[in-house]
Amino acid sequence: MKLNELTVNGLYRSFEEQGYICEKNLVITVFLALKLGKPLLVEGAPGVGKTEIGKVLSRIFNAELIRLQCYEGLDENKALYEWNYQKQLLRIQLQKESIGTEMAERDLFSYEYLLERPLLKAIRSRKPVVLLIDEVDKVEEEFEAFLFELLSDFQVSIPELGTIAAEQIPVVVLTSNREREISDGLRRRCVYLYIDYPTVEKEVRILQVKAPEAGEKLSREVANAVSLIRANQGISKKPAISESIDWARALVALGAGSLDQEVVKQTLNIVLKNKEDIETVQREVGVKALAASAQKHG
């Protein structure tokens, strides 16, 4: 798909074709970010499909996905560029032995010796790219400040080379788990999207796409059970969509046709990944009630 031919309905269809089942509102927001040429800031609980948006967009536009995984301590050297100092050193050593060839400092600081990190790579790319800046809430304030300057002007300055402007404006998707609030400056420069956990109906549709072997009945039972588990406030890590999919696949692998009490007991660890949460669900919801609720609605 081409960016200038983009329509809301077309984008919605493309998302579905790529197996990304979502509300139309989500697609409208993505559409606006693309049309306005602004970065898309996606927030939401872990496992609701934030990162997937970047991946889906790269497939839709047939663009390269450049991913910058953020973490505490990430700095410009790892995100933007670094000089290839080994190569520079070799060049200097070679220079010593070959008499007569002059070497200027600018030769040493040319593109030949530049190691592109994700941000610079996205800016210098001549082909369309999708830049996915994942878990931006993990970086320090200073890096965030650097980032929003880059994202508003789409250009960077490298002291030895000067300012490099983007060949074309990349599609930028930033994700955040809201572990920490990100700065207002960065927010202002983005189009904002919040993704919540899916409704039962939506999750059934997702399961039918991602784990079609489970069939509608089992998918619905899994979606009901997961929805009930997520509603429990005592759980420290609520099941992500990927865990629902894993659960449905696990049930198929076990040959279970339905989520009965025994099956729930055996497989609860697929959907809940720590002991305390499993105990909380067993204590507060109860395996029996969970199975009954899943099947009742199913």
Next chain:
Amino acid sequence: MGSRRWPPPPKNMVDNYPALAGFSSPPTREEDADRFLHSLVRFVHSLRRLGIRVSVAETRDALDALSRVNLLDRGQVKVALSATLVKNYHNRKIFDQAFDSFFAPSETLPQKQPELMNEQPVCGGGRDENVGDRLVKAVKEDERDWGKEFLNLLYLTVEENEKMSIKPGWTKQFKKQFIETIGKMQGGGDEGPSAPVAGKTESSLKRWRRQMMKQAIKAGWVSPAKNLIAGSERLDGVPETVIPDVETRQDGESVLYEDMKKIAEEDLARAGILIKKLSRRLATRISRRYFKGRRRGRLDIRRTIRRNVSYGGTLMDLKFQSRKEQKPRLVLICDVSGSMARYTVFVIQFIYGLSNVVRGIETFIFSEELERVTPYMKKGDGFARTMSSLVEKSSQWGMGTNLHASLAAFLKDYLRLLSPSTYVIIVSDGQTIQADQAARNLEEIRSRVRDIIWLNTMPREGWKRSPAINEFQKHCQMFECSTLDQLNRVLGSQMLNV
């Protein structure tokens, strides 16, 4: 008029903009555009009045976004505005309400039409009652209900607090004795002639407190179970056991392992010194990050090469990476309510110690309300004077506990203090009314800061029985801190290693 206007009207304006409330049968395109723009600006103003920060650039983005969606589709208009104007999850609900008040749904338009027809856009020099005012009116109406609800809550709070504090109106007497106790602590190792007097004061304070508790139980203000200061039978014990057995102590360090509220008066000074040491240790742990490390760390190859290019690539001058300069900010929030009374002498010693060494620390105390006490710490007075004036002027000492109200006030008035480099340290036993709301406040603070460290004076075994503590623990690192040794270990742990 129209040609002067900037930015240009959305391209999709002509046919479809009546979807936005307040507009019907546009006479000309230019006037349409003006009304459209004014409507958007008024909506942005309304959002700002509701506390949502919207910049001019964002308003431009919103206008741009509106030009890209179908204006006849209310859903699309709403998504376009929310995606460009509201960039925070917390503000979503406010936005939804504002949008619904401001832009009437298309199905209700026919009923609202006559009213809307009378309205003139602001630029037309028209009437007072416009769409924006309607929103304000709607909000005001809402507020009346909220206000009533709030008053009811407040009433409940007062009642409960009266029950929770040992006796209403006890603070004056308490304050006086408190100041005397502080006077004793600041002497440090030198007990001096005032020591016996202060000791007497302290024990009379205890006696008086015991009396008050008995009275409170008798009068039915508090049940014996509620009366437990630290929430545990074991720690509170019977009043008689509050005076520790001095003879059994073998060395000076035993004070370390004593529950702080049981430390005998003769040990107060020693405990005071110890706390000073501890707070200094915490302070250096923090302030160390204010300076670049002098020790050599990892080799900085990038800078080394650049430096040595002039030597023909021979590495003559090595450059090292030093620790990244980081300035964590500290916000200290201390519970000085009735249930924390006995710990408070240590808490304030701790606050004072910290504030003296670490610059830029923000200090708050709370019981029923929050009070910023940072200015007291900055005067440069001695410990006794600082604390005396603090205790004298503040009305918070020894009251009931409302963490929710305090944190809500903190979020409202001091939001600017919170950043990803901020550590919030809370000293409290977690015994509060409205714990659920307090937990939500805590969650919001947590999302804005590096970490929340909770020093809990309630012993760990009591935590499981307290649902409030369980809630709080989800949003902070909680450490048991009822003895000086525990305080020491908490501060010695890796909790503040960045």
